[in-house]
Amino acid sequence: MRVTAIVSLVVGVLAVGSCARSPGDGAGSAALRQRDLAWAEVAAVGRSVVGIVSFWSDDAVVVPPGAPEIRGKAAIREYVQQSLATPGFRISWNPSSATVSSDGELGYTTGENVVSFSGKDGKPATIKGRYATIWRRDKSGDWKCVVDIWNTP
Amino acid sequence: MRVTAIVSLVVGVLAVGSCARSPGDGAGSAALRQRDLAWAEVAAVGRSVVGIVSFWSDDAVVVPPGAPEIRGKAAIREYVQQSLATPGFRISWNPSSATVSSDGELGYTTGENVVSFSGKDGKPATIKGRYATIWRRDKSGDWKCVVDIWNTP
Numbered sequence: 001m002r003v004t005a006i007v008s009l010v011v012g013v014l015a016v017g018s019c020a021r022s023p024g025d026g027a028g029s030a031a032l033r034q035r036d037l038a039w040a041e042v043a044a045v046g047r048s049v050v051g052i053v054s055f056w057s058d059d060a061v062v063v064p065p066g067a068p069e070i071r072g073k074a075a076i077r078e079y080v081q082q083s084l085a086t087p088g089f090r091i092s093w094n095p096s097s098a099t100v101s102s103d104g105e106l107g108y109t110t111g112e113n114v115v116s117f118s119g120k121d122g123k124p125a126t127i128k129g130r131y132a133t134i135w136r137r138d139k140s141g142d143w144k145c146v147v148d149i150w151n152t153p
Numbered sequence: 154m155r156v157t158a159i160v161s162l163v164v165g166v167l168a169v170g171s172c173a174r175s176p177g178d179g180a181g182s183a184a185l186r187q188r189d190l191a192w193a194e195v196a197a198v199g200r201s202v203v204g205i206v207s208f209w210s211d212d213a214v215v216v217p218p219g220a221p222e223i224r225g226k227a228a229i230r231e232y233v234q235q236s237l238a239t240p241g242f243r244i245s246w247n248p249s250s251a252t253v254s255s256d257g258e259l260g261y262t263t264g265e266n267v268v269s270f271s272g273k274d275g276k277p278a279t280i281k282g283r284y285a286t287i288w289r290r291d292k293s294g295d296w297k298c299v300v301d302i303w304n305t306p
Contacts, residue, residue, distance in 0.1 A: 061263070063283050065218060065304035099299075101254035108261070108287050110214070110300060130216050132285060132302045134261050146252075147263060149285045151218035151304040 028100035028107070032135060035143045036095040036109045044092050046084055053077050057136060057144035065129070065151045088118030093131060105137045113150060127152060179253075181260070185288060186251035188296045189262045193246045199237055206230045210289060210297035218282070218304045241271030246284060258290045266303060280305060 039055045042048060053076055056062075062070040062079065070079050083089055093113035100107035110132045119125035131150035135143045192208040195201060206229055209215075215223040215232065223232050236242055246266035253260035263285045272278035284303035288296045 101259035103256040106254035
């Protein structure tokens, strides 16, 4: 289903600094978690396609359950537009873990997400899932999501 | 479905060395890809639970579609045992990308997987999926899978 598809969206230019000593420790991981949370907030508002899409890298791949993978910013933008245009569409997620390499350039977050929309009968439908997002620091120091995959239990 | 569950298994002690200059480049990524391939080979043979399980870290989490997440080595071992005991069970996967942080301690692979088993009618059933596995170098220098998630298109 196309709608179950969306999982990870975003904006909010957080300058993420500092490095953790080992994966999962320290300020780097806390900053990445904040970055994921900032993305979730922008996605929850659900108004700014540009804002949401800005959290992905240009070469990002989104792998939604029940749909083909979506590669690259242009395709992802279209995907987000379609999702936001879905009647009753809402998305939220919450990172339960954040881990960053000690050089501070690669990281990942995992957590749970909830997608809601109006079902065929007009009644609200809700799908709960689990996600993993992999992040890379770009040249300006911002974390960008490069891989975005989730499924349902 | 429990069987669709399994996706990533393993053994083969590959000493993975060297660091890439940036994520995705260089010998580090090639070595991680080889590590994932070695895991796939051991899993395809499907005889050694110990071998397969050795590719995960002690604190790994496996997130199968259609089933609760599986945390930690003991639970993962049981999961693998159950999968291998499933009539007609076979698994294969192939990494299409491998990326390693420049410090060589964190990485990820993405690719496609195929799980086969005997369906309720005794006929072979096949499920194709896409996966992302996140890897961490342990103290001995071996790559261990820390997050293992997949879904079906």
